[in-house]
Each structure stands twice: as structure tokens, then as C-alpha cells.
Amino acid sequence: MTQGRFIAVVGPSGVGKDSLMDALCRARPDLRRVRRAITRAPEAGGEDYEAVSAEAFVRRAKAGAFVLHWQAHGLSYGIPAEIRDDLDAGRDVLANLSRGKLEDAAAAFARVHVLVISADPEVLADRLSARGRETPEDIAARLARTAPPMPQGVRVTQIDNSGALGASVSAALAALYPARV
Numbered sequence: 718m719t720q721g722r723f724i725a726v727v728g729p730s731g732v733g734k735d736s737l738m739d740a741l742c743r744a745r746p747d748l749r750r751v752r753r754a755i756t757r758a759p760e761a762g763g764e765d766y767e768a769v770s771a772e773a774f775v776r777r778a779k780a781g782a783f784v785l786h787w788q789a790h791g792l793s794y795g796i797p798a799e800i801r802d803d804l805d806a807g808r809d810v811l812a813n814l815s816r817g818k819l820e821d822a823a824a825a826f827a828r829v830h831v832l833v834i835s836a837d838p839e840v841l842a843d844r845l846s847a848r849g850r851e852t853p854e855d856i857a858a859r860l861a862r863t864a865p866p867m868p869q870g871v872r873v874t875q876i877d878n879s880g881a882l883g884a885s886v887s888a889a890l891a892a893l894y895p896a897r898v
């Protein structure tokens with residue numbers, strides 16, 4: 718059985734990762750979207766995540782419950798180890814990942830495809846303000862984050878999401894599912 722692909726969606730805050738992932742899952746119901754564990758209040762909105770306390774997160778991380786985990790924006794994020802079952806069964810898995818964890822993802826999974834999402838800086842700032850989840854200080858800190866270089870051995874597709882989301886979705890689908898001739 719060929720392993721499923723670990724499809725990592727990365728890029729700065731507000732660039733449209735979750736919007737793109739929503740659309741990809743609608744277009745491809747066979748994709749497994751990772752439900753992350755996050756130490757964020759349950760009512761914060763946005764993606765469907767499992768809200769966990771900081772104490773529970775540490776306990777679970779120590780017990781090996783996460784295949785990848787990291788900290789950003791004062792929060793902890795974890796990807797449940799159960800996704801290995803999907804990958805082993807040949808199913809593709811879609812995850813919103815920190816750019817800083819790509820190296821670990823490349824080491825952890827046999828097949829990794831990275832969708833690197835970008836947008837013009839002023840577009841990013843406008844989208845984050847309109848989303849309304851973060852304070853202006855939080856937004857500035859998110860936009861100041863930088864990314865380490867891309868690891869070797871992973872497939873990479875760059876997508877500029879400054880324009881219409883539909884165009885980005887089409888580009889992602891074309892890269893992930895090239896038409897057979």
C-alpha cells in the first residue's frame with residue numbers, strides 16, 4: 718500500500734491557509750483534514766480544533782500523542798499521532814503547519830507536499846484586521862514572523878493568494894492532482 722501524502726499548508730498569518738483548506742476539502746472529500754489540538758479558548762472561532770489546557774497539552778505531548786507539535790503566538794499546537802493510520806491506509810492528510818516544522822515533517826513522513834501560500838503584505842494586514850480575531854499588537858507580531866528555509870526532499874508548490882481564492886484553489890488542485898493524459 719502506497720503511503721498517503723502529508724500535505725502541509727504553510728504561510729504567514731492571514732494569508733488564507735484555512736480558507737484554502739476548507740475549499741480543498743469541499744473539492745476533494747477524500748482528503749483528511751487534521752483537527753489540531755490548540756491551547757486556545759474553545760470559543761475563538763476559525764478552524765475546527767480541539768481546545769486543550771496547557772497542562773493537558775504538555776501531558777499529551779510527553780505521552781507521544783502528537784506526531785508534531787510546536788509553539789507560536791503564545792499558543793501550543795499539536796497534530797494527533799492518529800494521522801499515521803490514515804497515511805498508512807493510503808489516505809492523503811491536509812494540515813495547517815508552522816513553517817518551522819517542515820524539517821520535522823520531512824523527517825517524519827514518507828511523502829510530503831508543501832503548499833506555500835503567500836500574499837502581498839498590505840493584503841495580509843487588511844485580512845487579519847477584517848478577521849477580527851487578534852488585537853493590532855497581535856497582528857503586528859504575526860506579520861513580523863519569518864520562515865526558515867525549505868527542507869530538502871519535499872515537493873513544494875508556491876501559491877500567491879493575493880487575488881481571488883478560487884484561482885488559488887484551482888492552482889492547488891492542479892498541483893496535487895495533475896491531470897492524467
Ligand SMILES: Nc1ncnc2c1ncn2[C@@H]1O[C@H](COP(=O)(O)OP(=O)(O)O)[C@@H](O)[C@H]1O
Pocket residue numbers: 728729730731732733734735736737844845847848878879880881882883885
Ligand atoms: N483570496 C482571498 N481573497 C479575499 N479574502 C480572503 C482570501 N483568502 C482568505 N481571505 C480572508 O482572509 C482572512 C484570513 O484568512 P484565513 O483563511 O483565516 O488565513 P490563515 O488561516 O492563513 O490565517 C479571512 O477573513 C478570509 O476570509
Ligand SMILES: O=P(O)(O)OC[C@H]1O[C@H](OP(=O)(O)OP(=O)(O)O)[C@H](O)[C@@H]1O
Pocket residue numbers: 727728729730731732734735789790794813814815816817859862863864
Ligand atoms: O511558524 P509560522 O509558520 O509562522 O506559523 C505559526 C503558527 O501560525 C499558524 O497558526 P494559526 O492557524 O493559529 O494562525 P493563523 O490562522 O493566523 O495563520 C500556523 O498554523 C502555525 O500554527
